[in-house]
Amino acid sequence: MSINEERKILEGIAAGDAKVIKSFYKDNYNYIKGYILKNSGDDVDVEDVFQDAMIVIYQKLKSGTLEMNVSIRTYLYAVCKNIWRSRLRKNKKIIIDNDAIEANEEIEASIAEEIENKEREHVYRKYFLKLSDTCKDLLNLVFDGNSMKEIANITGYSEGYTRKKKFECKKSLLEKIEKDPMYKELKITSLKE
C-alpha cells in the first residue's frame, strides 16, 4: 500500500468516514477472524476484538499519540493479537497458534501495556450500548453534567421520575458490567479525579 493510501485510511478513520472505515473493515476482518477462530474464539469474539482494536487506533489518532513505524494494517494486527491474547489469558485458555498472525516485536511491547489499560473501557462501552434507548439518552445527559432539574426539563419527565429512572439505568448498567468475566479479572487502575 502506498504512503498516500495509508494516509487516506488514517485520515478517514480519524474523521469517522464510514466509507473508508467500511472498506478497511472488509479488507482486514477475515485475517483477524482466522487468527481468533484458530485460538479458541468465536464469531462474537472476532467482532469484539476487531472493533475494540479500531477504537484503540481511533483514540490514538485523535490524541495524536499514534506513532506509526509500521503500516496501519500491521499495527491493527498487532493490536488485535494483543487484545485477544490478553482476553485468553484472563479466561485461562492456551494459545495454540502463536505465530499465525503477522507480528512485529517492536510495537508488541508498547501495545501490550496500553491494551491492558483499555480493556475496562471496552467493557463499560459494550454494556452501555446494549441499554435501552431511554436509558442511554438519560445517562448521556447525566454524563454530560446536567442536573436532574435540567434533565427533567429536557426530557419532559418529572424530576422524581428522572431521578428514579436514572438510578435504575445506572444500577442495571453496573450490574451487567460486573457480571462480565473480563471485568472481574481487571483491577481498577488509573483512577484519576
Next chain:
Amino acid sequence: MERTEELFEKIERYLDKTLSEEVTIAFEKEMSTNPELKLEVDKHRELHNVLSNKDVLDFKEKLQKIGEEVKKEKLEETKTSFFPYLKIAASVVILIGAGTLLWNTFNSSNDFSNLYTSYYELYPVEDVTRGDVLDQLDIVMKNYAQGNHDKVITELEENASLVSSEQLELYLGNSYLQVGKEKKALLQFEKINDNSQYYEDANWYQALTYLKLGETNTSLEILERIIRFDGIYKEKAIQLKEDLE
C-alpha cells in the same frame, strides 16, 4: 452494600464536587474506613469518565453499524452465489425433461456442497490438553489448528485412548469432514449424547454433514432440533433451514 437512589445521588454529588465541605470531609472519612464504598465511588468515577467521552461512543456505534452491514452483505453474497446454481439446475432439469433424475441429483449435490461450504466453519481449537497425555494431545491439536487433518486422524485412530472427551470427538469428526470421510464424521458426532454440553455443537455438525451428503431431509430434522434447543446455533440453523426450503 446495597445500592440505593440516595447513595448514587451522594456519590454523584461528591464526584461533581457539589457537596458541602463538611459533608465532603465526612464522606471521604467514611470511604477511608469502608473499602466497599470506596470501590463503589471508584466505579462511578470510571463509568462517568469513560462514558462522558461521547466521541468514542459514537465511533463504536458506527463500527457496530458497519459490522452489521458487512455481515449482511456477506450473507447476501453467499445467497446470490448459491441461488444461481439452483436456477441453472432447475432450467437444466426442465430442458432435459423426465428421465434425468441422475443429472438432477448430481446438480443438487453440487448445490448442497456450496451451501455446506458457506455454513461450515472448522470447530475452533480450545484448551483440551489435560494430564499426562499433554504432549501427545498438544501435537494433535497443533496439527488440527494447522489443518493437518490426515495427521490428526492417524494419531487419534492409532491411539483411541486419546479421544477421552466429547470435545475430542468433535475435533476428530471435523477432521474426518475435512478429508471427505463424512460417514466416519457422523459416527463421531453421534457419540455425543443429549446430556453433553457439546450436544448442540454435535447436532450442528451432524446437520452440516447430512447436508454435504445431500441428505437434506435428515439435515432439516436436525436443524429443527437445534432451533428447539434455542442455543447458540439457533440463528444459523434458522438461516440454513430457510435456504434449504
